[in-house]
């Protein structure tokens with residue numbers, strides 16, 4: 544499929560806009576902000592304006608939809624590698640346009656991830672009902688203090704799939720209640736100044752996924768570069784998908 548990505552748990556990425564503001568320690572080394580700066584942008588932080596994308600860019604998912612229809616195979620799209628879709632400061636017109644695009648592409652599985660869990664229910668479309676069939680709603684968890692309250696908000700929101708992106712995992716999460724969660728992604732941080740993830744922290748999450756019958760995807764160990772530490776745990780890949 545056109546628009547492929549290096550993110551192992553999806554098939555493509557789509558960004559309704561570029562730009563965001565940091566909201567927690569998981570944002571400290573925001574790769575999106577660094578990339579934006581590298582290409583000459585200035586779309587991060589309070590007071591900055593988002594980058595609006597062209598109509599031709601917005602047409603891409605419609606092309607992916609046709610390809611998925613032809614192949615009779617749904618495709619996953621991560622929405623927001625360069626933004627947070629639930630950022631209240633984001634352009635409202637673009638978010639409305641995004642929901643329409645999602646309705647127009649039923650063969651795409653939209654993976655909507657946010658660190659702004661309290662905003663989710665306010666920003667869902669009026670006809671959300673028990674959740675769109677083609678939307679997976681997720682929150683990021685980097686530590687207990689910031690992450691677990693997002694999890695508590697998420698589990699109360701109707702959705703066909705609820706998922707956690709535990710990345711970068713910055714500490715042992717100890718006991719976590721995965722009630723209402725269908726899928727968990729775990730990964731370590733990568734890039735200069737990365738914060739090391741301990742194996743016991745990962746094993747603890749996996750153990751609880753197994754006990755609570757939740758699908759699990761181990762993305763990467765992290766390190767100075769994305770592929771530095773690989774993605775094997777005790778010699779094996781773990782790549783499970785939500786059972787829907």
Ligand code: SF4
Pocket residue numbers: 563564565566569570573574575576624625626627658
């Ligand atoms: S929420 Fe995501 S995109 Fe926004 S600053 Fe944090 S890491 Fe970056």
